[in-house]
Amino acid sequence: MSDSNAATFSIRLIRKLCKPELAEEIEGNLLEYHSMLKEQGASFFFIRYWYEVFNYLRPSLLKLFKHKHKGAMFIFNPKVAFRNLLKYRATTSINLFGFIIGLTSVIFLYFYLENELSYDAFHVDKDKIYRVFRTSFDGNGDPYPVAPTSGPYAPALMNDFPETVKETNRVIMERGLVTFGSKSFYEEDLIFADANFFTFFSFPLKVGNPSTVLSGANDVVISQNIAKKYFGDDDPVGKVLQIDNEYSYTVSGVFDNFPDKSHLQFDMVFSIELFKSFQWFKRWFNHGLCTYIKVNTPAEARYLESQFPGFMDKYMGEEFKKVGTRWELSLESLEELYFNDIQYEFDEIKHGNWTNILTLGGIALAILFIACFNYINLSIAQSHKRAKEVGVRKVLGVYKSRLVFQFIGESILIVSLSILISVALSELLKVQFNEYFDLQVIFNWQDVKILVFLLCLFVFVVFTSGLYPAMLLSSFDPLKVLKTGKPVFGKNIFVRKGLVILQFSVSIFLIIATSLIYFQLNFIKNRDLGFDQEAILIVESNNSLIDENYQVFKDLLNADPLVKNVTSASGEPGGFHDNAPMEVAGILEPVRMHSVFSDIAYLETFDISVVAGRAFNADIVSDRTSAMMINESAVRSMGLTPEEAIGRKVKEPFRQLERTIIGVFQDYHFEGLKSEISPLTIVAWEEDTRVFAVKLDATDLRAAVQVVEDAYDQAAPNFPMRSRFLDDSIAEQYLEEKKQAKIFTGFATLSILLACMGVFGLAAFSAQQRQKELGIRKVLGATINQVILIISREFLILVSVASLVAIPFSWYFIDYWLENFAYRISILNNWPVFLIGGVVTTMIAFLTIGLKTYKTAAGNPTEIIRYE
Amino acid sequence: MGKSNLGEFEELVLLTVMILQKEAYILKIKDELLAQAKRKSAMGALHVTLSRLEEKGFLTSDMAGATKERGGRRKRIYELTAAGKSILSEIHETRNSMWRQIPNFALKLVHV
Numbered sequence: 001m002s003d004s005n006a007a008t009f010s011i012r013l014i015r016k017l018c019k020p021e022l023a024e025e026i027e028g029n030l031l032e033y034h035s036m037l038k039e040q041g042a043s044f045f046f047i048r049y050w051y052e053v054f055n056y057l058r059p060s061l062l063k064l065f066k067h068k069h070k071g072a073m074f075i076f077n078p079k080v081a082f083r084n085l086l087k088y089r090a091t092t093s094i095n096l097f098g099f100i101i102g103l104t105s106v107i108f109l110y111f112y113l114e115n116e117l118s119y120d121a122f123h124v125d126k127d128k129i130y131r132v133f134r135t136s137f138d139g140n141g142d143p144y145p146v147a148p149t150s151g152p153y154a155p156a157l158m159n160d161f162p163e164t165v166k167e168t169n170r171v172i173m174e175r176g177l178v179t180f181g182s183k184s185f186y187e188e189d190l191i192f193a194d195a196n197f198f199t200f201f202s203f204p205l206k207v208g209n210p211s212t213v214l215s216g217a218n219d220v221v222i223s224q225n226i227a228k229k230y231f232g233d234d235d236p237v238g239k240v241l242q243i244d245n246e247y248s249y250t251v252s253g254v255f256d257n258f259p260d261k262s263h264l265q266f267d268m269v270f271s272i273e274l275f276k277s278f279q280w281f282k283r284w285f286n287h288g289l290c291t292y293i294k295v296n297t298p299a300e301a302r303y304l305e306s307q308f309p310g311f312m313d314k315y316m317g318e319e320f321k322k323v324g325t326r327w328e329l330s331l332e333s334l335e336e337l338y339f340n341d342i343q344y345e346f347d348e349i350k351h352g353n354w355t356n357i358l359t360l361g362g363i364a365l366a367i368l369f370i371a372c373f374n375y376i377n378l379s380i381a382q383s384h385k386r387a388k389e390v391g392v393r394k395v396l397g398v399y400k401s402r403l404v405f406q407f408i409g410e411s412i413l414i415v416s417l418s419i420l421i422s423v424a425l426s427e428l429l430k431v432q433f434n435e436y437f438d439l440q441v442i443f444n445w446q447d448v449k450i451l452v453f454l455l456c457l458f459v460f461v462v463f464t465s466g467l468y469p470a471m472l473l474s475s476f477d478p479l480k481v482l483k484t485g486k487p488v489f490g491k492n493i494f495v496r497k498g499l500v501i502l503q504f505s506v507s508i509f510l511i512i513a514t515s516l517i518y519f520q521l522n523f524i525k526n527r528d529l530g531f532d533q534e535a536i537l538i539v540e541s542n543n544s545l546i547d548e549n550y551q552v553f554k555d556l557l558n559a560d561p562l563v564k565n566v567t568s569a570s571g572e573p574g575g576f577h578d579n580a581p582m583e584v585a586g587i588l589e590p591v592r593m594h595s596v597f598s599d600i601a602y603l604e605t606f607d608i609s610v611v612a613g614r615a616f617n618a619d620i621v622s623d624r625t626s627a628m629m630i631n632e633s634a635v636r637s638m639g640l641t642p643e644e645a646i647g648r649k650v651k652e653p654f655r656q657l658e659r660t661i662i663g664v665f666q667d668y669h670f671e672g673l674k675s676e677i678s679p680l681t682i683v684a685w686e687e688d689t690r691v692f693a694v695k696l697d698a699t700d701l702r703a704a705v706q707v708v709e710d711a712y713d714q715a716a717p718n719f720p721m722r723s724r725f726l727d728d729s730i731a732e733q734y735l736e737e738k739k740q741a742k743i744f745t746g747f748a749t750l751s752i753l754l755a756c757m758g759v760f761g762l763a764a765f766s767a768q769q770r771q772k773e774l775g776i777r778k779v780l781g782a783t784i785n786q787v788i789l790i791i792s793r794e795f796l797i798l799v800s801v802a803s804l805v806a807i808p809f810s811w812y813f814i815d816y817w818l819e820n821f822a823y824r825i826s827i828l829n830n831w832p833v834f835l836i837g838g839v840v841t842t843m844i845a846f847l848t849i850g851l852k853t854y855k856t857a858a859g860n861p862t863e864i865i866r867y868e
Numbered sequence: 869m870g871k872s873n874l875g876e877f878e879e880l881v882l883l884t885v886m887i888l889q890k891e892a893y894i895l896k897i898k899d900e901l902l903a904q905a906k907r908k909s910a911m912g913a914l915h916v917t918l919s920r921l922e923e924k925g926f927l928t929s930d931m932a933g934a935t936k937e938r939g940g941r942r943k944r945i946y947e948l949t950a951a952g953k954s955i956l957s958e959i960h961e962t963r964n965s966m967w968r969q970i971p972n973f974a975l976k977l978v979h980v
Contacts, residue, residue, distance in 0.1 A: 025931070028941030029894050029911055035937045036895070055912030060919065 098371030208253025379469030411466030504802030530668025569598030613663030634679030803838030926952030
């Protein structure tokens with residue numbers, strides 16, 4: 001800005017802001033000062049000049065501050081506000097406490113949401129990447145999505161749609177034993193991917209060129225953590241790692257510990273070349289990997305989807321005819337991937353839970369609202385104390401707008417204080433937060449977004465809580481207020497009651513929902529699943545050595561008295577079950593059945609009883625090559641009786657097995673209680689062993705587990721054993737629900753605490769206001785209990801109304817929630833819960849009120865009535 | 869307002885106004901304060917003091933004397949009222965009488 005510009009600009013500023021009657025003088029002074037400085041050629045000209053200008057911008061000279069009512073009031077007087085907050089300490093602390101809890105919840109939720117929404121956002125081509133998934137059809141012709149595809153899809157797509165499909169990438173998720181020298185660890189998150197992995201996705205590389213780092217057949221790229229774990233501070237590049245003591249890979253690059261906000265979770269990326277030599281990798285039917293493609297626009301993706309039926313017919317038409325079923329292909333974009341709530345079969349990627357976010361968000365907001373309502377209610381309740389103040393101020397000539405400012409100023413003061421404390425509190429408690437909710441939320445305070453969010457939150461809370469009381473308080477008629485000493489209340493009594501009802505509805509809703517969620521979880525825990533899950537150790541068959549020596553392993557175990565039974569199988573109850581349409585002799589439509597491929601000890605180990613026919617028999621050699629058993633559900637879906645089913649021949653298409661049904665076993669919950677029991681077959685076929693289930697002697701579990709470990713070590717030396725107890729892994733299925741139960745309990749407690757604090761404040765006010773009435777009542781012979789009841793009555797009515805409001809909402813919500821479970825409690829049978837929710841809340845409210853009013857009720861009435 | 873107390877700075881300002889006579893407007897007062905009493909003050913701040921003195925009845929002011937440097941704008945010339953003059957002389961007398969009562973040797977000690 002040049003000098004003369006500065007002068008013009010400052011003059012304009014002064015004219016705009018300062019009082020017009022002073023403008024001439026000030027402008028003249030500034031202009032003269034300006035030319036004087038110039039003449040002197042003064043140093044720091046600019047600073048000195050503007051120093052004078054800004055010094056003129058002070059309240060006594062500004063237009064904004066008209067001293068029409070001199071001395072009465074500033075626009076907002078912080079001193080008065082502070083004094084008021086200190087004067088009504090109880091109310092202030094209730095409000096502070098409420099706001100702090102509400103705001104802390106909301107801040108936490110903000111970070112949670114921000115974290116969840118940032119999933120996969122770092123990929124440069126995130127809007128172009130799609131995952132290919134399949135849609136299969138079950139026995140009833142209903143479609144269900146399946147995540148994995150097989151090896152040939154990617155090259156075929158590139159070949160058939162060269163115009164649209166720009167790039168493809170295949171990812172196989174694996175686990176395995178990784179060895180370097182003497183260090184050997186079982187790694188969970190390994191992936192094998194096509195060479196373009198690091199250019200296709202945007203995972204940041206620390207060492208290595210993204211386009212060449214996976215080009216060698218034995219290349220592996222590792223994370224910094226892995227590098228540290230195996231090589232310490234040595235340069236990892238060029239080091240050779242052994243996988244499953246069988247394959248060697250050379251480290252060719254290192255990636256950053258990327259923000260773990262990715263649907264793909266991995267520690268090491270291997271070249272996929274090894275798999276290309278395997279026969280199964282070339283077959284369309286062997287699904288075990290994820291296929292990603294890059295397409296330029298969403299329109300092209302839709303076009304591609306329209307071409308998929310023809311594509312499938314071209315490659316799989318013949319096979320589809322043979323098997324008697326088909327599947328379709330679809331695309332899902334990377335941006336939707338994380339939050340997609342499609343329930344994919346066999347999906348191994350990390351998914352977010354939108355419902356959880358919504359529930360958490362709803363509850364956090366509800367708590368914030370309860371806090372705001374408390375503020376509104378308590379301010380209204382206090383208004384009689386402030387009425388005189390308002391009256392006097394008005395008489396002294398204060399505008400209404402200035403009173404509104406003063407009252408809003410008070411809420412600004414308390415809300416900003418709460419926000420500061422909440423920020424500190426959420427930073428302090430973040431570890432506990434994450435632990436309690438089992439999350440890994442990162443609190444990033446450096447972001448501009450959080451500042452904007454806090455500002456919005458601040459404005460929002462100030463206006464929701466402060467505006468109504470401010471308008472109400474400032475609207476009092478000074479004449480009436482000063483004459484009677486009491487504010488004249490209009491319809492705000494309904495507002496107050498409405499807010500109390502709302503608060504308690506939320507609390508009652510949460511109590512009912514929490515109880516029913518616990519009932520359901522308990523129901524699941526105690527329900528007989530139809531198979532034995534006690535003291536059964538599941539040992540993974542995860543390397544080629546144990547694969548080879550599985551018989552040795554089983555024989556060793558069977559020889560020990562601490563082991564009651566051993567079986568090897570493709571999956572345990574609650575674990576993996578394949579799914580295929582099977583041709584049953586004499587039935588036209590193929591029957592889609594889940595399957596277990598095991599040795600003959602499966603039923604015995606899990607204590608599954610046989611309903612018809614016979615179980616596998618060790619003495620009948622042909623059982624191992626030609627027998628199978630089915631469950632009752634399978635019999636039903638064939639439309640036969642168990643006796644009719646026995647003896648029929650069944651063809652399994654994928655493994656090309658032909659078997660005869662020798663028996664029917666009882667239905668058991670092999671998929672958990674979330675889905676109905678579907679048709680299942682157990683086939684005596686030991687070529688697909690993925691787990692061993694070992695039934696142990698429960699009296700000495702520790703020794704028994706040691707026995708299993710020793711046997712494993714003999715059968716597969718140098719491989720660590722991976723095992724888990726069956727009941728633990730079954731309980732894990734309900735982790736999500738347990739988490740929800742926790743969230744509900746925590747917040748239900750908080751909400752009822754806040755609501756009660758609000759009522760506590762209201763009751764205190766009510767008791768004080770009606771002191772005289774109560775005193776007279778006591779003089780006339782009312783007992784303490786009666787007096788308490790008089791005050792409590794109005795609140796109890798409100799709580800009862802709140803129960804009525806809450807019941808339908810909680811009913812609807814729980815009904816929706818229970819739909820997750822095929823086997824669930826009946827809401828109707830649990831009707832007392834709805835009553836108890838109301839009663840418990842009423843009791844708590846009554847206790848709170850009673851506690852406060854007892855003092856008033858028990859006091860000596862003469863003390864109160866004496867003054868007039 | 870009863871017997872007004874005069875702050876130290878206010879007293880200086882009043883004296884400056886007296887000294888400057890017809891030239892007593894804010895810019896000159898500012899310069900004079902700096903030259904005579906080594907007191908730096910912004911015009912805005914000075915304005916507040918001057919208005920306060922006006923309010924207390926020690927000063928009056930008038931708009932006059934537009935010049936070219938001021939872009940043709942007049943300045944506010946301050947003048948002491950009778951009350952202003954009397955309070956200044958009152959202060960002067962009080963101080964003089966108090967000075968006179970100080971024993972000589974004490975003064976000498978001060979002036980070492």
